[in-house]
Amino acid sequence: MLDILIIGGGPIGIACGLAAQKAGLSFVIVEKGCLVNSLYNYPSTMTFFSTSEKLEIGGVPFVTNSYKPVRAEALEYYRRVATSNHLPVNLFEEVTGVKKEDGSFIITTAKASYRAKNVIISTGFYDIPVxxxxxxxxxxxxxxxxxxxxxxxxxxxxxxxxxxxxxxxxxxxxxxxxxxxxxxxxxxxxxxxxxxxxxxxxxxxxxxxxxxxxxxxxxxxxxxxxxxxxxxxxxxxxxxxxxxMTGYQPNFEFLKKIGIKLSEDRFVPEYNHTTMETNVAGLYLAGVVVGGMDTHLWFIENSRIHADMIIGDIVGKVEKL
Missing domain, CATH: 3.50.50.60 (FAD/NAD(P)-binding domain)
Structure with a gap:
């Protein structure tokens, strides 16, 4: 059984993997598309609003040619972070179900089935246009x-x-x-x-x-x-x-399907702002998905801290046992 199954192989999902690895926890990252799938689908000409140091994860320096990185540089950076740290990432494997059973989770995908003590959802918001x-x-x-x-x-x-x-x-x-x-x-x-x-x-x-x-x-x-x-x-x-260009939204149907409560107005998930744990014990949210329809509130630079918050909570629970 895994300690953690991370759903989403974007920058924040990778950050969660790095934090889990540092803590000595067993984990797998499952991504339905390519590595950092959302960034890959950004415009080819895109320049980030944030400077490179604010996009860094796991303490790995992000060196760029100019003050603000472009899409190609970000793709290369996150790929190198994932591969150089040998993170277990399963790509092109969509999660179809998450079910809590006997104190742990059974996660089913298009290719396999996993059992994990905890699940982190870091699926972003770029898949469903408004x-x-x-x-x-x-x-x-x-x-x-x-x-x-x-x-x-x-x-x-x-x-x-x-x-x-x-x-x-x-x-x-x-x-x-x-x-x-x-x-x-x-x-x-x-x-x-x-x-x-x-x-x-x-x-x-x-x-x-x-x-x-x-x-x-x-x-x-x-x-x-x-x-x-x-x-x-x-x-x-x-x-x-x-x-x-009317914006995008997280997969709210998936969140509701696995038991996460959403607010009626802006579909904001219910979660602990200190630990990022949802109303389902052992099920955590990381990244922009926590904002519901207010997708402008969270970015890589201000949500990368979710990784340490979540892993800290999981480790703390283990230490109490």
Missing amino acids: KLNIPGEDLPKVKHYYQDPNYYALQKVVVVGSSNSAIDVALETYRKGAEVTLVIRGADVGERVKYWIRPDIMNRIKEGSIKAYFKSNLKAIRQYEVDIETPEGLVTIPNDFVMA
């Missing part, structure tokens, strides 16, 4: 994920949202020759947009290079056009692609 729930959203031209701006060169692109991801998409596709229209629900660009990006998007909007509809919503999508509800009325414009 839908627009409007006609035409299921068309192939509608994208909830974004990889590279070159694909949209010379196309008419509508970007929905005002967060960092939406603004990055708008600026990058514009600079590759796309005709970009922003649809923003609020009265202004999002307050949390990176400080070095905000002046750029505001100037592009002001000069008319990027068209922006504020206090507006996308109402319908068709093959070659879209409808936008604006304060002045319904506007129909030609369109080739819709980039719905």
Whole structure:
């Protein structure tokens, strides 16, 4: 029987593995995709908001070429951390069930079954996009994920949202020759947009290079056009692609299925803020998943401490026996 089964092979899952290894506990990390799967699916051009030292885990230095690391550097860093420490990581193995039985957990996956005394869930929030729930959203031209701006060169692109991801998409596709229209629900660009990006998007909007509809919503999508509800009325414009950068959410159904209680408003899981243990004894949460729908509250830099909090609690319980 394992001391710990860690679900999720992202930076925080790896951090939990490093802390467990240091404490001499037996563990396995199970990841449904590739190593640091969410980071792998980030835009190829992404630059992190955080500086490299704030993304470090397990005390391993993160050396980068510039002040803020890019996606490729982060992928290489976390891969080297996992492999150099010989962490037991099982990739492309999705967890299908977690059941508590006789004081321990039975974890079933697409490939195997495990028994562990404790389970850590560090699954992030990038797997399920927040839908627009409007006609035409299921068309192939509608994208909830974004990889590279070159694909949209010379196309008419509508970007929905005002967060960092939406603004990055708008600026990058514009600079590759796309005709970009922003649809923003609020009265202004999002307050949390990176400080070095905000002046750029505001100037592009002001000069008319990027068209922006504020206090507006996308109402319908068709093959070659879209409808936008604006304060002045319904506007129909030609369109080739819709980039719905409306955010993502944790897999709440999975959390509920394994017995974790969620708040009714923002689906925040019930957990001890000192130990990260949920209402299910021996079942812990780490990383952004603890924030429910408020996915902007937790990042690598402020949730990496969850690893030591959790392992400290598990070791403390063992010492009391």
